[in-house]
Amino acid sequence: MIDLKNLLENREKVQKALAKKHFTGSLDKILELESRKRKLMRASEELRSKQNKLSKAISVAKDDQKVKLLEESKEIKEKIKALEPALQEIELQLEGEALLIPNPPLDSVPEGKDDTDNKAIKTVGSKPQFNFKPLDHVELGKKHDLIDIETAGNMSGTRFHYLKNEAVLLAMALQQFVIHKLISKGFKPIIPPVLVKEKAMIATGFFPADRNEIYHVNPEDDNLYLVGTSEVPLCMLHANHIIDAKNLPLRYVGLSTCFRREAGSYGKDTHGIIRVHQFDKVEMFSFCHPSKSEEEHEFIRSIEEEIMTELGFHYQVVNICGGDLGAPAAKKYDIEVWIPTQEKFRELTSCSNCTDFQARRGGIRYKDGNTKAFLHTLNGTAVAIGRTLVAIMENYQQADGSIKIPEVLLGYMGGRTHIGK
Numbered sequence: 001m002i003d004l005k006n007l008l009e010n011r012e013k014v015q016k017a018l019a020k021k022h023f024t025g026s027l028d029k030i031l032e033l034e035s036r037k038r039k040l041m042r043a044s045e046e047l048r049s050k051q052n053k054l055s056k057a058i059s060v061a062k063d064d065q066k067v068k069l070l071e072e073s074k075e076i077k078e079k080i081k082a083l084e085p086a087l088q089e090i091e092l093q094l095e096g097e098a099l100l101i102p103n104p105p106l107d108s109v110p111e112g113k114d115d116t117d118n119k120a121i122k123t124v125g126s127k128p129q130f131n132f133k134p135l136d137h138v139e140l141g142k143k144h145d146l147i148d149i150e151t152a153g154n155m156s157g158t159r160f161h162y163l164k165n166e167a168v169l170l171a172m173a174l175q176q177f178v179i180h181k182l183i184s185k186g187f188k189p190i191i192p193p194v195l196v197k198e199k200a201m202i203a204t205g206f207f208p209a210d211r212n213e214i215y216h217v218n219p220e221d222d223n224l225y226l227v228g229t230s231e232v233p234l235c236m237l238h239a240n241h242i243i244d245a246k247n248l249p250l251r252y253v254g255l256s257t258c259f260r261r262e263a264g265s266y267g268k269d270t271h272g273i274i275r276v277h278q279f280d281k282v283e284m285f286s287f288c289h290p291s292k293s294e295e296e297h298e299f300i301r302s303i304e305e306e307i308m309t310e311l312g313f314h315y316q317v318v319n320i321c322g323g324d325l326g327a328p329a330a331k332k333y334d335i336e337v338w339i340p341t342q343e344k345f346r347e348l349t350s351c352s353n354c355t356d357f358q359a360r361r362g363g364i365r366y367k368d369g370n371t372k373a374f375l376h377t378l379n380g381t382a383v384a385i386g387r388t389l390v391a392i393m394e395n396y397q398q399a400d401g402s403i404k405i406p407e408v409l410l411g412y413m414g415g416r417t418h419i420g421k
Helices: 004-009 012-021 028-060 065-097 139-145 150-155 164-186 198-203 229-238 288-312 358-363 385-395 407-412
Strands: 119-124 188-190 215-217 223-228 243-246 250-257 279-288 314-319 331-339 344-353 367-368 371-374 378-386
Touching: 004 012, 004 028, 012 371, 028 065, 028 223, 119 288, 139 385, 150 344, 164 250, 164 279, 164 288, 164 371, 164 378, 164 385, 164 407, 198 215, 198 229, 198 358, 229 250, 229 279, 229 358, 229 378, 279 288, 288 314, 288 331, 288 378, 314 344, 331 385, 358 378, 378 385
Parallel strands: 188 250, 243 367
Antiparallel strands: 119 314, 215 223, 250 279, 279 378, 314 331, 331 344, 344 378, 367 371
């Protein structure tokens, strides 16, 4: 949630930052509500102060004076009580308006309206060279009985698939490789719930902005939501907690299945398993001191790059422009990997600095001596299994039709060095 104090004190600066995100809403309503709230609070405080003085006067008053003072005290009490519903109503309206305001982007976020304006800031490696016509991952999946889209489509509909045989082993190898790497870097492993209450989606900033992308389960009964990323339950690990500053950063790595409706992607990536409704992902999450969040963001990005390099991918790092940033992120990097048959880079991971946006919504603070303040939260994809399988299959295919296993995964593949050989 946006810092209302900062908004009131630095309206022009906040407005300018939000314009970079192409925020079209008005701050006037929230400022008006905040002004009304403060006036009501001052009126209530003045009445309470007057009531306290009357209470002291009553305690020493003579009987004939006491009756009059008690009557006056009763009238003030009724006035205070009458103010409470109006104050509660304004607070509800204020919260509703504040939830609509995205996290202002950092100064280092580039200007731009959509993903066409994102800025590539680094390219690593070179395109793979083939002396044969490479097959795409769907053709390779059929050839080696690794992916079954048709059967899954008949059962569940579009954008679902079965992973089979060596593809399953490769998926598990990726999980093991990445989780062991992150544990060695101080991340604590977590397998979280993937069904959460609405308050978890609100706290992490996915509601109200992305409500149409989230699956709602049994609204008349369980009223739960399937997460699109384990970022949600990982963040909620410390909801309404106060963490000792000496314990920061707290870093977690979560393994979960993720679910996305892909409601806004009609006609996009309908071929294959690039864009699906269900996928597995290993996610990094960090709670850190505000003064360290930009440094922590670069650290998370460096881990993602390390994984891409060890998998042998040709990739680029992209600084996401303001118009393409989601509501919670103040800054985000994508790492895009070269997909040979598409002849372009495709997003494989991302990492975001959400500053204090999620912490404010989730009530997550740190304590440093007598200071208590909201900390910063960050997240990053360590590996999105489906898309990484696509990248491995297409980049590591051989002239004989087999698929070579990346060297860093060999130890998890039970002696296999190739698929289909």
